Amino acid sequence: MLERNIPQKTLESWKQIAAYLDRSERTVxxxxxxxxLPVHRREHEKQDTVFAFRHEIEAWSRLRTRCSGTPATEAEGLPRANPSSNTYLLEHDAITRTMHCYIAGARAxxxxxxxxxxxxxxxxxxxCQGVEYSGSIEHVFKWVTENGPAPNINPRFARIEIIESIAVVHLEVxxxxxxxxxxNARASDVFTLLKCNGEWKITHKLFHWHDQ
Structure with a gap:
């Protein structure tokens, strides 16, 4: 098993990522x-190569283990980080809490x-349907309320990027x-967040509703 809990170190292939998570390449x-799963790519002329940051894998693993509905058999054996030793994980968790507040409102x-x-x-x-919209976030609050409950929405964090006091979250719903x-509609959302007085707040919601 590769050494764990070393921030900023990279895993340089599907094989290394799979070994780090103790799973098959097909599974990862x-x-x-x-x-x-936060995997990045380097573009090359013939074929792209992949790599992953260990601290991002750790954060993803902790979130996945805690999420409801994750089968225990899949959660077992995933690497877990000590949040007190990694500021990145603390910020990652705080950002996901903010996003789950948004998701809860959408669902309700x-x-x-x-x-x-x-x-x-x-x-x-x-x-949305080929029409461009922009303006205050109040329009989103109004739309969500008028739309009513959407109890079966299935959100997935496609990417979370954190740079000191700013962050970007890509959410597929x-x-x-x-x-x-x-x-059965589908939307792609990209959120920018700012850390304000110790709390992460969404400053902009960029969205695209896909044609059904």
Whole structure:
């Protein structure tokens, strides 16, 4: 087994990533495609190569282990980091808590429920059915409330990037439903976050609703 808990070190191939997680290459490739395992790519003329940061793998593993619905058999054996020894993990967890506040509001159809996740001056922009929208985040709160509950939405963190006091979160949400969303809709969201007075707040929501 490769040495663990060394921030900023990289795993330089699918084979190393798989060995680090004690899983097959097929499994970690599937996790990257379906569960947001943080794998990066270097572009080359003939074929791209992959690499992963160990501290990002640790953060993903801790989040995946805690998430409801993760089978215990899959969670066993995943590397776990000591949060007191890694600031990155603490910030990662704080950001996911902010995002889950947004997700809870979307699921409940309650714009006010997600409001605490956002900066007071937050904005939004994006496309829905080929039409461009932009403006205050209040439009999102209003839309969510008018749409109503979407109890079966399936959110997936595709990527979380943290740079000191700023962060970017890519969220893929499937199985949207409701009065405005329709049935089984899918949206791609990219959020920018700012750490304000010790708390992570969403400053901008960039979205694209996919054609059904």
């Amino acid at each position: 490739r599937r996790w990257e495609a379906s569960e947001g 159809g309650d714009g006010d429920l997600m409001r605490p996740a956002f900066h007071p001056a937050a904005t939004m922009s994006g496309y 499937q199985r949207w439903s409701g009065k405005l969303a329709g049935a």
